[in-house]
Amino acid sequence: MAKNLRTKGSKFIDETTRVCFKFNGNKYFGFKGDTLASALLANNIHLVGRSFKYHRPRGIMTAGSEEPNAIVQINDNTAFTEPNVRATEIEIYEGLEATSQNCWPSVNFDIGGINNFLSPILPAGFYYKTFMWPASFWLKYEYFIRRSAGLGKSPKFPDPDIYEHKYIHCDVLVVGGGISGIMAAKISAKRGLKTLLVDENPNIGGSTIFQNSKYYKINNLTSSSWLENEIKEINKLENLTIKTRTSIAAFHGYNFLLARENLTDHLSANEKKNKVRQRLLKIRAKKVITATGSLERPLVFNNNDRPGIMLSSALKKYADFFGVACGEQNVLFTNNDTAYETAISLDQKGIKVNAIIDIRENSNSELSKEVEAIGIKIYRSSTVVDTYGYKRIKKISVMQLSTDGQSVKGQKIFINCDCLGIAGGWTPAVHLFTQSGGKLDFNEEDQIFLPKIYPSKQISIGSCNGDFELDKIINNTLKILKEFLEIDETEYDNIDVSGTRNLNKRNIWLLPSDKILGKTKPFVDYQNDATAKDIKLALREGFRSIEHVKRYTTTGMGTDQGKLGNMHALGIIADTAGVKMSELGTTTFRPPYTPLSFGTIVGRNVGEFFDIFRKTPMNDWHVKNKSKFENVGQWKRAWYYPNGNESMHEAVQRESKAARESAGILDASTLGKIDIQGTDASEFLNRLYTNSWTKLDIGKCRYGLMLNEDGMVYDDGVTTRLDKNHFIMTTTTGGAANVLAKLEDYLQTEWPELDVYLTSVTDHYATISVCGPNSKKIVSKVIPNLDLSEDNLPHMSFKNTTIDNIKCRVMRISFTGEQSYEINIQANYGISLWEKIMESGKEFNITPYGTETMHLLRAEKGFIIVGQDTDATLTPIDLQMDWIVGKKKYDFIGKRSLYRSDTIRDDRKQLVGLLTDDPKEVLEEGAQIVANLNKKPIEMLGHVTSSYYSPNLNKSIALAVVRGGKNMLGQKLFIPMENKSIIVTIVDPVFLDKENNRLNA
Amino acid sequence: MFLINCPFCGEREQSEFKAGGEAHISRPKQPTELSDDEWAEYLFMRKNIKGIQFERWNHSHGCRKWFNIARDTSNDQIKAVYKMGQKPPVI
């Protein structure tokens, strides 16, 4: 049915530029300036999708971002594809390809459509009630539901578009470029205030810009001509920035707003190449003026969802703005006067209006008289009881309304139509206001929610503030702005406006039919297929809170957040439950106002910029030597260095053996380092760590354990006394930032009297650890001037020295149990020192090892790793580290908690070693440990925290936490796995060299 | 996102700060003298009230100083900002 429904002469459409696009594979033409919706309507296409649950055919309903039905997939099967795009928003461009979504296999033949006939058994909560049981069937259901429901398809390839983030600071932000927004922007900018005006449409002017009615005059011009001049003028204002195609996604507290600025979605593939597609604007405004307008309400009646049924205001916009007739036989259905404006507009464009069905008993306004004079038949006190036509409306049936509006009477008449415009009054767009934390007030007279309490410096003007008549909009806008901007006069003080409107409205939330409710389909939420029936069912089943009804019926939970139907849902609940709307309240509107793509949210933070990472000074060497890397905190750490095709296991076994049998070298630069100075430094450490620090000699190192006040292990590391009032503390790699923050917290808030200064010096130094029986020989080659004797440099001591005149510190500390030297040197010398040591160690087969081998070696010695073997529920006593707790110390952080009734229990989880009966069996970290496999439910005693195959002991070893494990030495326990149970024995956690002989080998 | 008026740097974005829980809970001078209940009171019990709450905040991505604020938790309005060691203002 190729037809051209374009009327002539819209100045908003460039009829000289024809644009070719594809919809569902077919080629169509539109004009530059068309949205996909207006171009489709001009081609007489209404059917664009299927509804979510019943798969009913659905058509274009609106002309704006509130569209619930006409959501399409753009550029399917390409990396640029995007689902859930509203056809009413996307502007057509050469080569645009759009497809219907939520229909399979096609929009004209849709398998899910069978749900429509099954709908008596698909009531509210059906999915919850049915598919949850039996649980094992869920996977099966899910496949079919996803296949046939699915709201669009996500792209299969990385998004090739460019996005960015931008911060904007302004004095005044005006949201919405309708008549009141434009006036506000001008008044603000003219007063020297840095002003930003945003509008989601490609042009500003709102609905006034195409309002040519003789009833609306400003300074003797039609309101549209007057506004055109205003727009020309504000375009010249220096203090004013206007951003179109920019929609506010979120309005947060303190006037912080997020907006999406759409830069290229309206351009052809060629034009948009290499350009930023969208910007996420982070706007901080001193004052916000919300002028978001209002949304027309549909009417809720039987079968009110057929393609061809649209909002009356949309019919008007398509005619007046796009020059498109939505139908050839139009009928309007209304509860107020705005449909009469539409009728006149359509008539002026030569678009036929067959009738107006008005549920009011009478309307004697000028408008209605004019409409009657044109010859349009008006059916007063009547309602549409049913509609006909499957893929496009063909006919409606109309009956008389009873006086109370709850039933119908009289004879049923039929009226043919191919388009039905419905007008149910207006809902102020208060979404952003409520997002910002604003409180609403229900206005009984107009049956609308209005802004009442503003949580920040903001104000609402125009129809989003409840003014629907031009004179009221302008006069109230001026009054409000004077107060809000603290000014005495405006540019518009002598304005002459005429534009009253008959606001008389008959509000019936659910219109009756001649059929009983159970046999009708009056849709409230089009996108999620929630009907008035579903809402009433929810109430019958006991749901009372509006938030619960919303979730149960899914009303308002679509991508449109129920912008059209929320008020009807509230109204039907209020009527049915016999409560007042004001008592019921409304559901929360959450950001984003319209969907945001992930690309916009992440901006430039993609790929390597997604999360920053830190590299050690020796990183290049690790890369060159084919190290595998592991992420530790923000660091990239060498994990293991495979030789050729070695597996991780093989590499780690080789590295571990080399470190114990000859020499290993580890990059330990990532360990946190905090420089601590001040006359109270040792006292400070004494309060931080569980052990005593006051008597540590200069030049000596000590291992310390740090607790939280709750007694649980927080971090550990070696701290060295460089001088009387100077220490250097090392922390775990991941814990460095938190430890520094904790130290600062105590110093600033609890002990400000202490004379202590902290500096983070983690990346000032490269740290190289050389260990193994040959480590001493290697270090003596690298630093020949340093006396490495036990007397001069015993275990747990340090010396300042030089290598080739470069200062460095050498510490005798060991995390492997081997004799070890840790050399700290200024970071930029790290790589040359590393290479020098490798060269000197060649004759001893010095082997670089990574974190995995380090973990294995320390596990052989039973040394814990905070965060792997501990999880903030273990005290030092639980870890069998009683030796490090200074019992004689008066106080330290966490001390008091170590003898709370809970922490002294015998049956706490405690650290133990585990040996498997089969020495080749390596346990899985995280595996659960049980004593009795037969008792159900099986009682978990603990879990494996570290597990390795030790090449030095030739057996599997593991650390674990086990309830009461300390007193279970020698006991056999079980580790149930998927196909077997592994038998383990509890042992001491130190597996190798209990006497610490190797430290001084 | 709030704006917080750091007493050392001035007004900055909330993302520069870290919240540190309820203010004016001093670490007991002699923890060992306390009963389990008294220690638990210090360790675990927090008010979490709806209304004006006194809170510790740290300018962690700025001067790294700790300070206190009085915040209305029902609408996030910050009624006062004051330095550590100062008495809470009467609000």
Ligand SMILES: [Zn+2]
């Ligand atoms: Zn600061």
